[in-house]
Amino acid sequence: MDTILVTGATGGIGRAVCERLSANGTRLVLAARDRQRLETLALTLPAPSDGSHSAIPVDMASETSVADFGARLAASGVMLDGAVLMPPQPHSDNDPMPDPEIWRTLFQTSFIGPLSVLKSAIAQMEPTPEAGRRCKIVIISGMSSVQVLSHYATSNVIRTAWVGEAKTLAFALGGRGIHVNTLSLGGTLSPWYRDAIGKRAANAGVSFEERLASETDNIPLKKYGTPSEVATVVEGLLSPLSDHMTGLNILHDGGFTRAY
Ligand SMILES: NC(=O)c1ccc[n+]([C@@H]2O[C@H](COP(=O)([O-])OP(=O)(O)OC[C@H]3O[C@@H](n4cnc5c(N)ncnc54)[C@H](OP(=O)(O)O)[C@@H]3O)[C@@H](O)[C@H]2O)c1
Structure with a gap:
């Protein structure tokens, strides 16, 4: 298991x-x-075949909280087979050269904090590739990691940083049997994303479906992704499917990215 x-x-x-x-x-x-939401989720998910799910709260924006997370993970003694790292969305304005303090906050929350969490997770991995036990890391980045989006100024930088970090880690950890791949998402219909489409539809005086159709018209598959589609790909990247794959940046964007 x-x-x-x-x-x-x-x-x-x-x-x-x-x-x-x-x-x-x-x-x-x-x-x-949010500890309460984590614990509720742990209880509502199907139970594992051995033991139980656990929840460790962490705020990526806080160095203290990230250090506490690492200490609690180590103290739990859990051995990890993999990690799915979702750095918090780097919310920002469209300013390509914001104040230093904005950069510091963004980098702490969306890069430095999550990277420290990943370091703690790697410390709990003991792969034995010669015995077929490989550990898999999937980092959720974003489509602007490979394509500049003019309205996502700072996000372009943070997401590209993750692709560079993942490639570097792939070389550093590959010999130990730890794989590191990045999944770059296009628009994905999380509840907050649906709400945002709903607001844009209301502002434009059109229905949700009409707005969705116009927003996805420039995507070859004519749709946004769904969380369950992302989950299917994540499951594959954690499985033997990726036993000879590392350092990849995989696009999950319906074909939106216009590059080979
Ligand atoms: N949905 C999209 O269209 C889309 C597109 C491209 C990339 N992505 C990426 O996919 C990932 C997940 O997106 P989503 O749509 O599932 O977002 P979401 O529904 O807003 O979920 C965000 C998750 O991150 C946690 N979180 C937020 N701030 C945090 C912090 N400072 N420290 C620790 N945890 C924090 C939230 O829980 P708490 O609030 O309790 O902390 C929540 O569990 C993100 O990395 C996002 O950048 C999403």
């Missing part, structure tokens, strides 16, 4: 990933800020 850390576990995509993995008997270590 595998044990997997999932950060952002209570979010739209995180919850779908947790539901998918737990349905197959995987034991989960759940992380996000």
Whole structure:
């Protein structure tokens, strides 16, 4: 039975990933800020075939909280087979050169904090590739990691940083049997994303379906992704499907990215 850390576990995509993995008997270590929501999720997911799911709260924006998470994970003695890292969405304005303090906050919350959490998770991995036991890390990035989006100024930088970090880690950890791949998402219909479409529809005086159709008209598959589609791909990247794959940045964007 595998044990997997999932950060952002209570979010739209995180919850779908947790539901998918737990349905197959995987034991989960759940992380996000809100302890109550984490514990409720741990209780409502199908129980693992051995033991129980656990929840460790963490606020990626706080160095103290991230250090506390690492200490609690180590103290739990859990051995991880993999991790699904979802750095908090780097919310920002469209300013390509914001104040230093904005950069510091963004990097702490969406890069430095999550990277420290990942370091703690890697310390709990003991792969034995010669015996067929490989550990898999999936980092959820974003489609602007490979394509500049003019209205996502700072996000372009943070997401590209993750692709560079994942590639570097793939080289550093590959010999130990630890794989690191990045999944770059296009628009994905999490509850908050549906709400945002609903607001844009209301502002434009059109229905939700009309707005969705116009927003996805420039996507080859003419649709946004769903959290359960993301969960299916994450499950594959954690499975033997990726036993000879590392350092990849995989696009999950309906074909939106216009590059080879
Ligand atoms: N949905 C999309 O269209 C889309 C597109 C591209 C990329 N992505 C990426 O996919 C991932 C998940 O997206 P989603 O749609 O599932 O988002 P979501 O529904 O807003 O979920 C966000 C999750 O992250 C946790 N979180 C937020 N701030 C945190 C912090 N400071 N420290 C620790 N945990 C924090 C939230 O729980 P708490 O509030 O309790 O902490 C929640 O579990 C993100 O990395 C996002 O950038 C999403």
